Amino acid sequence: TDQFVSPDYFALDELLTEEQKLIRESVRNYVKKEISPIIEDYAQKAEFPQQIVKQLGDLGCFGPTIPAEYGGGGLDYISYGLMMQELERGDSGVRSTASVQGSLVMFPIYEYGSEEQRHKYLPKLASGEWLGCFGLTEPDHGSNPAGMLTNIRDAGDHVILNGAKMWISNAPFSQVAVVWAKDEQGDIRGVIVERGMKGFSTPTTHGKWSLRASATGELVFDNVAVPKENILNVKGLKGPLSCLTRARYGIAWGSVGAAMDCYDTALRYSLERVQFDRPIGAFQLQQKKLAEMITEITKAQLLNWRLGVLMNEHKASPQQVSMAKRNGCEIAANIARDARQMLGGMGITGEYSIMRHMMNIESVITYEGTHDIHLLITGMDVTGLNAFK
Ligand code: FAD
Numbered sequence: 001t002d003q004f005v006s007p008d009y010f011a012l013d014e015l016l017t018e019e020q021k022l023i024r025e026s027v028r029n030y031v032k033k034e035i036s037p038i039i040e041d042y043a044q045k046a047e048f049p050q051q052i053v054k055q056l057g058d059l060g061c062f063g064p065t066i067p068a069e070y071g072g073g074g075l076d077y078i079s080y081g082l083m084m085q086e087l088e089r090g091d092s093g094v095r096s097t098a099s100v101q102g103s104l105v106m107f108p109i110y111e112y113g114s115e116e117q118r119h120k121y122l123p124k125l126a127s128g129e130w131l132g133c134f135g136l137t138e139p140d141h142g143s144n145p146a147g148m149l150t151n152i153r154d155a156g157d158h159v160i161l162n163g164a165k166m167w168i169s170n171a172p173f174s175q176v177a178v179v180w181a182k183d184e185q186g187d188i189r190g191v192i193v194e195r196g197m198k199g200f201s202t203p204t205t206h207g208k209w210s211l212r213a214s215a216t217g218e219l220v221f222d223n224v225a226v227p228k229e230n231i232l233n234v235k236g237l238k239g240p241l242s243c244l245t246r247a248r249y250g251i252a253w254g255s256v257g258a259a260m261d262c263y264d265t266a267l268r269y270s271l272e273r274v275q276f277d278r279p280i281g282a283f284q285l286q287q288k289k290l291a292e293m294i295t296e297i298t299k300a301q302l303l304n305w306r307l308g309v310l311m312n313e314h315k316a317s318p319q320q321v322s323m324a325k326r327n328g329c330e331i332a333a334n335i336a337r338d339a340r341q342m343l344g345g346m347g348i349t350g351e352y353s354i355m356r357h358m359m360n361i362e363s364v365i366t367y368e369g370t371h372d373i374h375l376l377i378t379g380m381d382v383t384g385l386n387a388f389k
Contacts, residue, residue: 057128071126093214105132
């Protein structure tokens with residue numbers, strides 16, 4: 001079995017356009033050539049492979065749905081999903097870099113930015129000349145970002161930004177940060193903060209056992225003077241939430257990519273590894289694992305494809321995106337764990353990708369809304385009752 005042939009048990013390829021298949025092929029080939037051979041090493045060393053920023057830009061993985069006049073790909077949401085699926089087949093950290101750049105940095109600048117802001121930032125972010133990050137989470141406000149303490153105060157032609165953000169992907173290597181902060185009226189506003197502004201620092205977060213090949217850091221603002229032209233034209237939680245909807249959509253596809261790689265690896269191993277004179281794939285217990293994996297992957301592929309159609313038609317609800325994000329993470333976590341067991345002792349080594357995926361998914365299941373939070377979103381949607389507070 002070729003590891004990079006997508007499981008396609010229900011002939012889903014027939015639902016894809018030629019262009020979508022070509023896009024998938026090009027990202028798949030990139031991952032095969034540039035990511036899979038090096039990523040385990042970077043993860044083991046807990047280092048961010050900085051070269052991927054330019055590569056992902058060249059490949060069109062940054063802001064694929066942003067119009068071409070701003071450097072984006074002008075592509076549809078299924079193409080975007082397929083890109084994220086293939087990147088995460090390589091590593092969740094690589095997909096995270098692309099998700100943050102495209103959905104959490106480029107999208108708000110495109111959607112809520114002035115023409116000047118769009119032209120200043122988007123082409124450089126699309127090409128990978130600049131890397132961006134998105135600061136919403138704070139030390140004391142994760143699932144409840146509305147309680148944030150980071151704030152801006154009016155000071156004439158600029159605002160003064162104070163506060164701190166935590167767990168911010170890409171932060172240590174970013175030139176640009178889209179930061180969410182409360183103004184004097186208590187409204188959440190988005191501000192574009194640039195590296196080099198006085199009082200702004202990005203200390204690196206060390207000691208992660210997950211997403212080790214992705215750089216995570218804090219954003220610390222100590223009386224940072226930010227020009228008013230860097231403020232985005234949106235008020236309230238809807239600003240960051242609209243970005244998260246796009247990124248979560250990418251995670252729904254991406255997590256299934258990680259699951260596919262675990263499944264492919266376990267399937268190949270089960271046909272080669274012989275115990276008791278038979279390939280372990282001949283044992284019913286191992287077949288049960290493989291059969292359930294491919295069933296769950298197939299269901300998730302169908303869910304994602306349909307969600308992509310709804311996204312393209314501007315009909316997808318954030319609640320539908322929550323369900324697909326939660327489902328993708330859940331099946332990826334379960335599949336990674338079963339696949340790891342199928343490899344026995346080899347499953348815990350870096351010779352195979354499974355343990356890395358398994359640890360990565362622990363972040364993916366937590367960020368952009370935890371597993372519990374997405375369940376509560378579905379619960380509230382179907383009952384009309386809010387169980388958050
Ligand atoms: P908490 O909110 O403290 O939650 C702790 C537990 O309580 C969870 O299990 C949660 O589900 C549960 N819980 C919370 N509220 C409720 C409730 N009402 N009912 C039931 N259970 C509840 N953030 C950014 O802004 N930008 C980034 O780029 C970014 N990158 C990240 C990268 C990594 C590797 C990680 C780990 C996180 C990243 N995050 C980022 C932060 C992430 O979004 C938060 O960790 C996440 O939202 C959860 O917040 P928390 O960690 O504070 O957990």
